Each structure stands twice: as C-alpha cells, then as structure tokens.
Amino acid sequence: MIGEGDMNIESxxxxxxxxxxLDAFEELVLLFDKKVYNYCLRMTNNRNxxxxxxxxxxLKVYKNLKNFRKDSKFSTWIYRIAYNTCVDNYRxxxxxxxxLNKIIDEEQQEIDIPSPGPLPEEQVISNEKYSLIxxxxxxxxxxxxxxIILRDIxxxxxxxxxxxxxxxxxxxxxxxxxxxxLLRKALKSRLMEYGERRVK
Amino acid sequence: xxCKHFDEYISLYLDGVIDKxxxxxxxxxxxxxxQCKKKLExxxxxxxxxxxxxxxxxxxxxxxxxxxxxxxxxxxxxxNLLRWVAAVAGVIVIFLSAKALKDIKYTEGINDGxxxxxxxxxxxxxxxxxxxxxxxPPKEDRATxxxxxxxxxxxxxxxxxxxxxxxxVEVYVQDICITPQTLxxxxxxxxxxxxSSDENSIVIEIRDEEQRIILYKELxxxxxxxxxxxxxxxxxxKIIIKCESE
Numbered sequence: 516m517i518g519e520g521d522m523n524i525e526s527x528x529x530x531x532x533x534x535x536x537l538d539a540f541e542e543l544v545l546l547f548d549k550k551v552y553n554y555c556l557r558m559t560n561n562r563n564x565x566x567x568x569x570x571x572x573x574l575k576v577y578k579n580l581k582n583f584r585k586d587s588k589f590s591t592w593i594y595r596i597a598y599n600t601c602v603d604n605y606r607x608x609x610x611x612x613x614x615l616n617k618i619i620d621e622e623q624q625e626i627d628i629p630s631p632g633p634l635p636e637e638q639v640i641s642n643e644k645y646s647l648i649x650x651x652x653x654x655x656x657x658x659x660x661x662x663i664i665l666r667d668i669x670x671x672x673x674x675x676x677x678x679x680x681x682x683x684x685x686x687x688x689x690x691x692x693x694x695x696x697l698l699r700k701a702l703k704s705r706l707m708e709y710g711e712r713r714v715k
Numbered sequence: 716x717x718c719k720h721f722d723e724y725i726s727l728y729l730d731g732v733i734d735k736x737x738x739x740x741x742x743x744x745x746x747x748x749x750q751c752k753k754k755l756e757x758x759x760x761x762x763x764x765x766x767x768x769x770x771x772x773x774x775x776x777x778x779x780x781x782x783x784x785x786x787x788x789x790x791x792x793x794x795n796l797l798r799w800v801a802a803v804a805g806v807i808v809i810f811l812s813a814k815a816l817k818d819i820k821y822t823e824g825i826n827d828g829x830x831x832x833x834x835x836x837x838x839x840x841x842x843x844x845x846x847x848x849x850x851x852p853p854k855e856d857r858a859t860x861x862x863x864x865x866x867x868x869x870x871x872x873x874x875x876x877x878x879x880x881x882x883x884v885e886v887y888v889q890d891i892c893i894t895p896q897t898l899x900x901x902x903x904x905x906x907x908x909x910x911s912s913d914e915n916s917i918v919i920e921i922r923d924e925e926q927r928i929i930l931y932k933e934l935x936x937x938x939x940x941x942x943x944x945x946x947x948x949x950x951x952x953k954i955i956i957k958c959e960s961e
Contacts, residue, residue, distance in 0.1 A: 549770065578792070
C-alpha cells in the first residue's frame with residue numbers, strides 16, 4: 516500500500532511530468548512499471564505480450580498526461596489505461612484465444628512445470644495448479660479477469676475497482692463473484708483432466 | 716436463503732463486504748447445505764491460489780526500452796508540433812499570398828475599371844462631339860462664318876471633317892481589337908450595306924450623304940481617318956484598317 520509520503524512524492528512527480536519534465540515522468544514510471552507489467556501479465560498470461568502492453572500503457576500515459584484530471588488518483592488512472600489497452604489487445608487477438616476448457620498444450624507444460632529432478636507429488640500438483648489458475652484467469656472475459664486481478668492480486672477495494680473499470684459498484688460485485696465461480700469450475704475440471712492424464 | 720442466492724453472496728461473504736442481514740442468512744444456509752459449503756471452500760482455495768501468485772520481475776531491458784521509447788515519443792511529439800507549426804505557417808503564407816493576389820487582381824480590376832471609365836468618357840466625348848455636330852450646327856456655322864473668307868482648301872478640310880468623301884479610307888487605329896469584323900458590325904448597326912471584306916479591310920455601299928456622315932462619325936471613334944481615295948462621291952467605299960505603328 517502507498518503511504519502518505521509516497522502519495523506526496525507521487526503527486527509532485529505527476530505535477531512535474533504534466534509540466535513536461537521527462538525525468539520526473541521516468542521516476543513515476545519506476546513507481547508503477549512492475550505493477551502494470553504484472554497486471555498485463557495476469558491479463559494475458561504471456562510475458563512478451565505483457566511487456567509490449569505495459570510499454571504501450573506508459574507511452575499512452577505519457578502522451579495523455581494533459582488529460583489526467585487530478586480529482587482521481589494517478590494509480591487509478593494508470594490502471595484504467597492498462598485495462599483499456601488490454602481490452603483493445605484482447606479484441607485484436609480474440610480469434611486466436613482458446614476456449615476455457617482447452618487441453619493444456621505440451622509447450623505450456625514444458626515452460627511452467629520444472630522438469631529436472633523428481634519432485635514430491637504435492638509439489639507437482641501445486642505447481643500445476645498455479646500454472647492452471649494463471650491460464651484460466653487469462654481466458655476469462657476482460658472485465659471479469661480485470662476485477663479479479665485488481666481485487667485479489669493488487670488488493671483494491673470494490674469501490675476503487677469500480678472507479679478503475681468505470682462501472683457501477685454493483686457490477687464489480689457481480690463480476691468478481693461470477694469470475695471466481697468460473698475459475699472454480701474451470702480449475703476443477705482442469706485438475707480432473709490433469710489427474711486422468713497422470714494416471715495414464 | 717436458497718442455493719441460488721447463496722452463490723450470489725459467496726464473494727461478498729469471503730471479502731467481508733456482505734451486510735449483516737444477508738450474512739446471517741448466508742451462514743444459516745452454509746451450515747445446512749454441504750454442497751454449498753464445498754463451493755465456498757473451493758472458491759476460497761481459488762482466491763488463495765490467485766493471491767499466492769508471485770509478482771514477477773520486469774523482463775530484462777524493460778526500463779531502458781521504455782525510456783528510449785518515451786524519449787523518441789517526445790522527439791516525435793516535438794517534431795509533430797514543429798510540423799504542425801510549419802503547416803499552420805504554410806497555411807498562413809498561402810492565405811496571405813492568396814490575399815495578395817486578390818489585392819493585385821483587385822487593383823487590376825480598378826485599373827480595368829479606370830480604363831473602361833476612360834473609354835466610356837471617350838465615347839461620351841465623341842457622343843457629345845456628335846451631338847455638337849448634329850444638334851449644334853450653329854457652332855459649325857460660326858466656324859463656317861469665321862472661315863468664309865478662307866480659301867477653298869480650308870473649306871475642303873472643314874468638309875472632310877464632316878463626312879467621308881472618297882472611295883478609299885484608311886483608319887489608323889491604336890486598338891488592335893478593331894478588325895474588319897468590328898467594321899462589319901459597325902456597318903450593320905448603321906444600316907450600311909457590306910459589299911466585301913478581307914483580312915484588313917471592308918468595302919461598303921454608300922447610298923447618300925447622310926451615310927457618309929454616319930460613316931465618318933463611326934470611323935472617327937475607332938481612330939484617325941485619312942480620306943485618301945481619288946474617286947470622289949463613289950457609292951462604294953473601301954475602309955482599310957491601319958495600325959498606327961505601321
């Protein structure tokens with residue numbers, strides 16, 4: 516969580532950046548880049564896409580600084596831009612996305628499951644669960660996954676999420692609940708598939 | 716609370732944002748329904764799985780690349796601004812040029828106007844001369860009276876001012892726009908019969924003295940008349956257009 520002092524530094528940097536100070540903006544980037552990158556990573560579950568998207572987010576933020584209204588928090592504004600950037604990307608790539616119940620491809624398995632040395636059974640299942648949940652999140656509808664990422668990874672309140680996504684708080688409540696229910700069902704069925712394949 | 720409603724409140728309950736009344740009903744259902752209890756536990760597991768996902772570090776070169784992009788973006792923005800300024804300047808130059816051209820044209824227009832006015836004034840002058848000629852014979856009479864004592868040559872000169880005498884007239888014109896076509900039009904407008912024409916002259920028929928006067932008047936508007944024919948009183952008159960430079 517950002518403390519009082521950080522807020523002051525943040526707002527000073529925002530002020531300077533808005534006056535065209537690129538150095539101040541670069542400092543501002545350092546405050547948010549990891550968070551924005553991780554948000555994009557959970558939205559896409561793809562490191563290359565996340566890198567491109569996060570860079571695009573900061574370029575957009577920089578170009579649109581003059582449009583930032585100080586009545587909202589700068590972080591809220593950045594996350595909204597990040598969300599919109601990911602949604603645009605989702606629309607562009609939608610035809611490439613696989614359905615939620617797709618079978619884990621071999622490549623994904625190789626990347627995410629450590630192969631060297633035998634691991635305890637529990638460890639394997641746990642790693643597999645992390646891999647699966649990342650995949651399942653990425654395959655949710657953008658609004659659902661964004662609400663869940665902001666809530667469970669970035670610890671935002673329902674009200675803050677409503678502000679970021681620019682939707683009523685009631686929508687956030689139902690999106691989070693609906694998203695989690697879908698993840699629960701998907702994870703369950705994926706773990707069952709995984710168990711069956713392991714038995715074979 | 717039934718299972719359907721229970722589903723709707725799972726997340727609010729787990730996030731601790733459920734209101735008191737619903738919480739009580741929710742917990743009552745939870746204690747009665749093992750399926751819903753399982754659902755709640757599974758959801759809780761999903762949430763803790765998500766929460767335990769590690770924050771990944773930035774890819775190598777992320778910040779350097781971003782700073783490069785930001786700097787080139789600023790350059791582009793500056794360049795675009797310069798281009799924009801240049802474009803605006805260009806538009807202003809074009810606008811001013813157009814305005815200047817328009818002004819020149821306008822001035823030319825004034826000059827045209829002046830020239831037209833001068834022409835009109837000349838015509839007016841010749842008309843008034845004509846009216847003097849036609850309606851103010853006393854002036855001529857006075858002149859005649861003054862020259863009564865002069866010799867025949869002078870009398871002839873005076874007569875030659877009044878009308879075309881011979882069968883051959885040269886008209887020395889300044890305006891290159893006066894062509895045989897102009898003469899034809901003039902002849903037609905004044906009821907003079909056209910006999911023939913070539914590239915710089917026409918031949919017309921003259922039936923009476925009145926037509927000689929009319930012809931004289933009309934030709935005097937076009938230029939300086941030289942009545943040079945040898946055959947006096949011929950009913951055919953050839954009019955040759957001559958440029959003054961010739």
